[in-house]
Amino acid sequence: MVVQTTAAAAVVLAVGAFLIVFWLGPGIGAALVTAGAVVVAVVVAAVGFVLFKLREGPKDAEVVAAYLPVLTAEWSQAAEEAKRLSGAGDVVDRDVLTGHLWAAEQVLFNQEAPVRTADGITRASGHIAEARYLLAVAEALGRGGPRPHRGAPCFFDPAHGPLTDKVRFNPEGGADRTVSACGSCRALVEAGKVPPSKQVVVGGIPTDYWRAGRVSVPYVDGYWQQRRFPDHELHRLRRDLKLTWDPAETELPAHLDREPPWYAG
Template identity: 35%
Template structure:
């Protein structure tokens, strides 16, 4: 008997689709869990892990022992507002006796999502945020603006209103979409099944056409990226050629030789990764290797010159080929807002003198443009250099930043570039970069000793 693949037979594809819709009918009629408050069924005060698990499913969590502070209806309203805004704002309402030592850092680690975290604990309130989402100064000002409000509903509503206007980033996909209805009726699902059956064959054809179009666009994007990445690889190779270092030279030690070896390995890794790249998102591994190699050369130079070893910093924003940045400088892109960007020593001097930095320009549909104004294909390239949540804050208001914020971006160019799509870092984040009102850098509340929640101004 000849087996006909459903992928090649539109009628089988439609039948499977209708069966899938009908299979969902019992679930549609079943009672739904109320995720408005994210309340755990645990009678005792839940652990940080339990709170984090609830926040991954819903932006608002109300501890059962603190339910008198915020009603279910008010919590649901906050949840819908945050979901509708699509921002990674997490709110937890906890009882006064909840342990506060390292609470923000532990909660951020357990949740694993780059965002802003606000906690009402008894009658006290504080917040922390990743700097890529909300600056430390902004968090401080927002907390100060609502700290005097004693009513939890008013305080949290005001904080949410103001934070959503100022913060960047996007909500994690695990939140789903805002719930504007009370569930989906069986009649609606049956109707949807009929409609799907009627238009299934046409939809199947459209899907295949869209897949071919997307594949062609990805190939074109990768071809454009190859030019830029090859320039980067060549530039790094030239740096290695100019390097006046020999592992056996007088004064060379094991640390220097290890730095040199890592730089050589990064060069080979970048070449191999680019040769194997088949999609635009594969380019991120290439630029990650180049960034690592340049940092190894910076370490080697410091050791040879007897200088303190440099801290690991992002490369120069204006052109990653300039090497690791030495500090941050204020810069305003054309038509955009002012922001802090990492800069190399040469560009820092140029900006301080009132001159323009040396900007990396690439080919685009509009001629040579700065890479942040050249189109979506350069997202993976930039993401390899500026990963770990750094990229969103740098690109806010630019063409590339706006494109990366669209839902279709990840489908066409890959996800995971520290972009705006609910960046999940897990525990790999700098607690010193997760700040707010106090000086604890995301440790205990208010930066005080072991439970100093919102410890003064």
């Protein structure tokens, strides 16, 4: 579409230049055409630069600085819960659960190849999201409840695990929207309270992760994967940057022939 539009514009400009030269003569006409070409070139270059900046991904260093501490804490919590699994662990595939935690561990804690890119943050958060879902399954089925819906994570804090319901949320100064919520956050909303959102430090200032713009795209992309994010601005950034994480494309490490991680139980 872009190529076709550019080609059509080039044809129109060429015809226009020919008519100017034809009517005004080679001297004045050529001068006007040259000046017009310079103006068009400057405008095209400016538009191209703006479009490039709009599609430019988040800076790796900024993303890692903001989310490495967040994901380290989330991984540690999930690993501790995996270690405490008892008989409830029989209702989930422990190898798959351990595999996701092990894969996230390699991204976050590998001293030889420390995480330095936004893509690493996406992969780590994606594996933690998968592990968090399996932990929620183990907890629910272990107490005789139904299997949790494999949907989006809790909007207020993705580390809370998958949703149990959807609620209406109207942040201060924001539009009313429907968001996924875990049981605890849903109860707070129903009580007329605003659940605290996951905080991330950007530029030395703590802020709600969903308000952090491009810095949060890799983190959100790992947790939401192909799902739509309820905040319009952040969802637009994800769509424009075309950053998606598909667990089917990520082969888990061949860890079963190695010594199990400490959290394997």
